[in-house]
Amino acid sequence: MFCGSATLLIEAGLINPNLTFLGFDNNGTSIAQAVKNIRKAGLIKKIELKNINIFDMPEIGTFDVITADLPFGMQISKGEDLEKLYKTFVDYSGKILAKNGVLVAYTTESELLQKILKQSKFQVEKTLELKVSTVVGAYIYPKIFVCRLKK
Numbered sequence: 001m002f003c004g005s006a007t008l009l010i011e012a013g014l015i016n017p018n019l020t021f022l023g024f025d026n027n028g029t030s031i032a033q034a035v036k037n038i039r040k041a042g043l044i045k046k047i048e049l050k051n052i053n054i055f056d057m058p059e060i061g062t063f064d065v066i067t068a069d070l071p072f073g074m075q076i077s078k079g080e081d082l083e084k085l086y087k088t089f090v091d092y093s094g095k096i097l098a099k100n101g102v103l104v105a106y107t108t109e110s111e112l113l114q115k116i117l118k119q120s121k122f123q124v125e126k127t128l129e130l131k132v133s134t135v136v137g138a139y140i141y142p143k144i145f146v147c148r149l150k151k
Contacts, residue, residue, distance in 0.1 A: 001023075001025075001051065001054060001066065001067075001068040001089060001092075001093075002024075002025055002054075002068050002069060002070060002071055002089075003023030003024060003031075003034055004024045004025060004027075004030050004069065005033045005037055006033075006034035006037045006038050006047065007037075007069075008023075008067055009023045009034070009043075009047050010037060010038060010041045010043060010047070012067070013038075013041065013043040013046050014041065014043070017046070018045070020046055020047070020048070020051075020086075021046060021047045021048070022047075022048045022050065022060065022061075023047060023048070023049050023050075024049065024050040024054075024058075024060075025051065025052075025092040026051065026052060026053040026054070026071050027108075028051055031049055033052050034049055035049060041080070047098065054085070054088055054089060054092055055088055057088075057095070060096065060140065061096065062097070063097060063098060063101060064097075064098050064100075064101045064102070065101060065102050065103075066093050066097055066101065066103045066104070066149060067104045067106075068089065068094070068104075068105045069107075070086065070089065070105055070106065070107040070109070070113070082109060082112060083112060083116070086107075086109070086112055086116050087116050089105070089130070090113075090116050090117060090120045093122075094120060094122065094149065097149060099149065100148070101148070101149070102146065102147070103106040103122060103146075103147040103148070104144065104146050104147070105145045105147070106142055106144050106145075107113070107142055107143065107145075108141060108142045110127075110141075110142070110143035111146075113143075113145060117145065121150055122147040122148065122149060122150065123147060123148055123149070123150045124145055124146070124147050125146050125147060125148055126145075126146040127143055127145055127146070128141070128143065128144040128146075129142075129143050129146065130142050130144065
């Protein structure tokens, strides 16, 4: 979800050549760039892309693994409600994730995501805190959440 330019999809496709992948985003420009990147990586037959808005809760099947580099900071539109977006993401993931599936999400808005996950069908199994340098020489401190549906 929120596949952007398909970096995560391409990395996963290169590591797992026997799997197929589906990515979606609601930004046509990002999807167009993703297609170029996927084609360049030689994975055009392994990765399907859709221009979908998560708020529409589309019927796209069930998945064993869901990953997302959640929008945050400069990646979001002015006035966008991150809490609503993250809650929709978590709720939707709970509907389309297979029973023993894994949800992995990455964000700098870790307190917000953690709060939403606590009130959801998910249990956080592991977190990983990162320190990532930016192009302007500053740092961001995202956190990766690995989750499963509560039993």
